[in-house]
Amino acid sequence: MATKNTFGIKVFSEIGKLKEVIVQRPGAELENFDINKRSHFLMDGDLDYIQAGKEHDEFVKILKKNNVKVHLMENLFIETWKKIDKNKKLNFIKKFVLETKIKQPNYSQKITNFLLKLSNNPKLLIRKLIEGISYLDLMKGGKKDYITEPLDNIYFQRDGYASIGNNVSIHHMKYNIRNRETLIYELVFSNHPKFFNTKQVYSRNSKLSLEGGDVFPYTKETLVVGVSERTTLKAIANLAKNMIKEQTKFKQIIAINVPKTGRLMHLDTWLTMLDKNKFLYSPIAVKSFKFWKINLESKTVKVEAILNKNLKQVLEMIIKRKPILIPVAGNYSSNDVKRETKYDGTNFLVLRPGVVVGFDRNRHTIDALKKAGITVYSFTGDELSLGEGNARCMSMPIIREDY
Numbered sequence: 107m108a109t110k111n112t113f114g115i116k117v118f119s120e121i122g123k124l125k126e127v128i129v130q131r132p133g134a135e136l137e138n139f140d141i142n143k144r145s146h147f148l149m150d151g152d153l154d155y156i157q158a159g160k161e162h163d164e165f166v167k168i169l170k171k172n173n174v175k176v177h178l179m180e181n182l183f184i185e186t187w188k189k190i191d192k193n194k195k196l197n198f199i200k201k202f203v204l205e206t207k208i209k210q211p212n213y214s215q216k217i218t219n220f221l222l223k224l225s226n227n228p229k230l231l232i233r234k235l236i237e238g239i240s241y242l243d244l245m246k247g248g249k250k251d252y253i254t255e256p257l258d259n260i261y262f263q264r265d266g267y268a269s270i271g272n273n274v275s276i277h278h279m280k281y282n283i284r285n286r287e288t289l290i291y292e293l294v295f296s297n298h299p300k301f302f303n304t305k306q307v308y309s310r311n312s313k314l315s316l317e318g319g320d321v322f323p324y325t326k327e328t329l330v331v332g333v334s335e336r337t338t339l340k341a342i343a344n345l346a347k348n349m350i351k352e353q354t355k356f357k358q359i360i361a362i363n364v365p366k367t368g369r370l371m372h373l374d375t376w377l378t379m380l381d382k383n384k385f386l387y388s389p390i391a392v393k394s395f396k397f398w399k400i401n402l403e404s405k406t407v408k409v410e411a412i413l414n415k416n417l418k419q420v421l422e423m424i425i426k427r428k429p430i431l432i433p434v435a436g437n438y439s440s441n442d443v444k445r446e447t448k449y450d451g452t453n454f455l456v457l458r459p460g461v462v463v464g465f466d467r468n469r470h471t472i473d474a475l476k477k478a479g480i481t482v483y484s485f486t487g488d489e490l491s492l493g494e495g496n497a498r499c500m501s502m503p504i505i506r507e508d509y
Contacts, residue, residue, distance in 0.1 A: 198293055
């Protein structure tokens with residue numbers, strides 16, 4: 107068990123050397139959702155989960171090659187399940203079934219009983235929670251149609267929670283289809299021995315939506331949070347209140363407004379920090395950028411608009427040096443900018459200052475990064491990109507070195 111002097115989470119920057127990260131390999135849940143309800147399941151297309159898994163393995167291989175310790179969320183769940191008592195297991199299962207909102211009331215108890223029978227097999231339990239439970243699971247000769255909806259977005263580990271300093275925020279997701287994911291995260295971060303000292307600065311029980319693709323620890327002093335299609339300014343103010351209460355060491359939050367579009371739903375699909383003074387952004391977002399400041403050294407939360415400053419000026423205010431802005435697709439055509447923005451051209455994960463990893467399909471952006479002195483590790487993301495997220499979306503750093 108972690109001692110009182112250690113932390114399971116230590117993330118005070120976007121760019122410090124990445125030491126430990128949580129991911130989740132995509133699986134059959136991508137095959138089990140109703141393809142006629144893609145928008146409900148927040149998917150842009152039909153993913154071949156076998157190929158998507160291979161692409162994800164390529165991603166993880168790069169992480170390990172760079173000496174990053176990789177945790178699978180489902181393994182953290184299994185380890186947690188083995189530690190908790192029967193009452194916690196029962197309460198978790200009841201919550202999961204309740205939040206599934208099963209349309210056939212007589213099946214709620216059947217599914218509860220089915221999951222309870224799997225309590226002694228947490229590996230199979232977590233797979234059923236993620237992949238969905240079908241009529242075939244409950245009865246011989248039943249159809250392989252799913253009563254509980256699969257958690258098809260769970261390979262985007264960035265969204266349901268976020269590392270903030272030595273703390274974690276467990277999020278209330280905008281769309282109900284993803285909120286059951288956060289039950290898993292709440293269980294893990296509340297009970298796993300690795301996270302013994304980890305305080306939670308946001309709750310999944312909040313009524314205000316906040317998602318991790320909008321959360322960026324830029325420096326030890328400044329947390330940057332996007333005001334996006336899925337994160338509200340009121341939610342950020344609520345986060346600030348909790349951060350002040352828990353004394354998280356950060357001095358301020360800078361909120362940045364971005365375009366409200368369905369596919370590009372978070373700040374990290376418009377702007378990311380890649381080096382001490384280098385930022386990748388989509389020119390499409392420039393007209394939407396607006397900025398606010400919240401002082402975390404004050405006892406009360408006050409959201410103040412930052413007026414008469416552009417992106418470059420606000421970034422300089424945060425990092426205290428002149429920033430270099432690298433546009434998605436570099437100096438190529440507006441069509442290339444649109445295309446590579448659409449396929450998450452900004453959404454690279456930083457391995458260490460100036461060294462990043464992301465999809466190889468955004469070729470012009472990779473060229474622009476290399477010209478700007480950024481080292482790029484790339485991997486195939488033809489299937490994964492259909493789910494609407496790149497390397498940053500698919501990962502949650504939990505330990506970064508200071509830089």
